[in-house]
Amino acid sequence: MQIEPDVLKVAGETFTPELRKRAQKAFPSLQFDILDGYGCTECLFMAFGCDCGRQHVPEDWVILEAVDENHQPVADGTLSATALLTVLANEAQPLIRYELGDRLRFYQDPCPCDSPFRSFEVEGRQATVVRVGEVTLSLLAFDLEHEDARRVQMIQTAEDVFEIRAELLTDENPDQVFEQVIRSVVEVFTKNGLAGVKIHKSDAPPQLTASGKFHEVISRPLTPAREG
Ligand SMILES: [Zn+2]
Numbered sequence: 001m002q003i004e005p006d007v008l009k010v011a012g013e014t015f016t017p018e019l020r021k022r023a024q025k026a027f028p029s030l031q032f033d034i035l036d037g038y039g040c041t042e043c044l045f046m047a048f049g050c051d052c053g054r055q056h057v058p059e060d061w062v063i064l065e066a067v068d069e070n071h072q073p074v075a076d077g078t079l080s081a082t083a084l085l086t087v088l089a090n091e092a093q094p095l096i097r098y099e100l101g102d103r104l105r106f107y108q109d110p111c112p113c114d115s116p117f118r119s120f121e122v123e124g125r126q127a128t129v130v131r132v133g134e135v136t137l138s139l140l141a142f143d144l145e146h147e148d149a150r151r152v153q154m155i156q157t158a159e160d161v162f163e164i165r166a167e168l169l170t171d172e173n174p175d176q177v178f179e180q181v182i183r184s185v186v187e188v189f190t191k192n193g194l195a196g197v198k199i200h201k202s203d204a205p206p207q208l209t210a211s212g213k214f215h216e217v218i219s220r221p222l223t224p225a226r227e228g
Pocket of ligand 1: 050051052054056111112113114115119
């Protein structure tokens with residue numbers, strides 16, 4: 001299919017500068033470039049990107065707090081452990097200090113675009129990117145589906161070590177499921193210059209979050225040394 005869009009809007013996943021370049025190259029028809037909004041299911045419009053590459057909070061609609069593990073505010077310029085969202089526009093179902101799990105860093109200086117709204121950068125949702133060394137991969141790069149498994153999960157246990165967990169649909173050939181998944185994961189890492197990453201099979205069941213949510217990939221939190 002050939003399309004010639006004037007404008008693109010991305011949502012959902014971390015949109016890296018490399019991805020932006022690739023999308024711009026793939027769609028030379030773009031007149032209004034690519035809008036990189038920042039939203040989630042609970043609030044589709046939490047922030048808007050400006051030409052300076054920053055995200056601005058529409059503060060008359062939304063309160064976005066950059067906080068540490070104990071939900072205490074972190075100073076501007078510091079990368080948060082998570083973020084809390086309060087939506088002022090919802091009258092029917094208020095969301096108050098809802099934890100997003102995203103890591104934010106508010107800028108200390110006003111944005112050169114002159115917007116009166118506070119600006120920040122998103123380090124990415126813990127659950128939506130995988131980092132190994134200097135390489136950041138979107139979860140979309142990995143295919144963790146398998147016809148013989150209800151769900152497959154990849155957990156980063158060290159910088160370059162991952163384990164695969166699976167909830168299988170049948171007892172036949174369990175090793176084959178793991179082998180196939182591991183092979184496809186290794187392929188993705190190798191293609192991205194990470195041939196040294198080790199992938200192991202785990203007999204443990206997939207891990208759920210404290211609130212019972214299943215994530216296909218659980219990546220390791222950033223080490224303090226890299227928070228800068
Ligand atoms: Zn700006």
